[in-house]
Amino acid sequence: MPTDAIYNKFIEIIDQEKKIVLLILDEIDQAVKKISDNFIYTLTRLNSELKNTQIGIVGISNSLTFMDDLDPRVRSSLGEEEIVFPPYNALQLRDILTERAEQAFNMEILQEGVIAKCAAFAAREHGDARRALDLLRVAGELAEREGSETVKLKHIDTANNKIEKDKMLEIIENEPKQFQLVLHSIMQLTEDKNFEKIFTGDIFNRYQNICEITKNEILTQRRISDIIAEFDMLGLINAKVISKGRQGRTREIKLMLSKNITEKAKDILKKSLDL
CATH class of the missing domain: 1.10.8.60 (Helicase, Ruva Protein; domain 3)
Incomplete structure (x- = not known):
């Protein structure tokens, strides 16, 4: 069924009577990564097409920086109020x-x-x-x-x-090949004595080299940055956002795997990537 037809049917169903509809989108950051933030913009414009119903949106995310990555047009249309729930003590x-x-x-x-x-x-x-x-x-x-x-x-x-x-090992073993290539790049850089600190750009350069050696498709730096963010959420790495002045912001990356897990992860990646 075409997207337009689904959209029109949705409008028809929710606008049948006067009510307030609350759309709750769990892990909204993951949806944005997969299908872009255009759908959020579309949802924020729904009220202008509705006669009887009013729509509110609640987005749930574990990422505190999720809103920073949205298109300014989307953020403006959203007019969000951010509520941070502290972790359980x-x-x-x-x-x-x-x-x-x-x-x-x-x-x-x-x-x-x-x-x-x-x-x-x-x-x-x-x-x-x-x-x-x-x-x-x-x-x-x-x-x-x-x-x-x-x-x-x-x-x-x-x-x-x-x-x-x-x-940790289950995550590493079951990740898509491109994720494994990025993780292998991070692990290599962590062991490289020439790198006291590892930044997103360093990872992308090493990732490109490994892709050329293994004859894998090279993804964009933006996509690699998204993968790094996912690793951070999974606890495989710690990614700290830092400012480099005029050069803009980047992330300093630190591998969070224990020595024992790192050695087993290497074996998994070498086998999976035919290295």
Whole structure:
């Protein structure tokens, strides 16, 4: 069905009676990366075509710099109000974990301090409640495999290492080839003693060289910058935006993989990229 036909049908359906429609777009930054920000502009212009209905838009993003990358025309049309929700702290995570643990465990089998330790680990990981729940689940599974009658503090440490390792390596192994080429470039530069600091331009230059060697298509620098931003969100790297004066802004990149994971990641990339 043509896009215009879908658009007209959407207008027809929502404008049948007087009401306020709230469009909630989760991970809106990812949608923009995939299909550009034109769709946001289109949505902001909807009210001028509606007779009965008024539309409001809520965009949810984990990226604090998402709005900076929008076309000025889109930002102007959006007229946004930004609301930043702070991450859960350790006390809030402990409350969430306690409520879930009471449903999943006999609380007597949890060693004192287990829930607090899970919460503390997750609070360090940007207050991620999902990470806290995964930690407790994996710790319980590890205790069960050992035949332990108690989920102990040591199980939390083991679970944390296992989750970190499994998550990172799975991400690296399943990323598209172009993502793997960019990550390989970052890893090479990290080991290169000639580079005390790594910037986006350095990565693009190294990426071009690797693409020429491996005979892969070379993407634009803008696309490579998008991939770097995704790596930052995944926790593979830390990308700090810095100003270079008249030269504009760039990002300073730091690899966030442990030595053990880095060595295994190298093997995965070499095999995948035929290096």
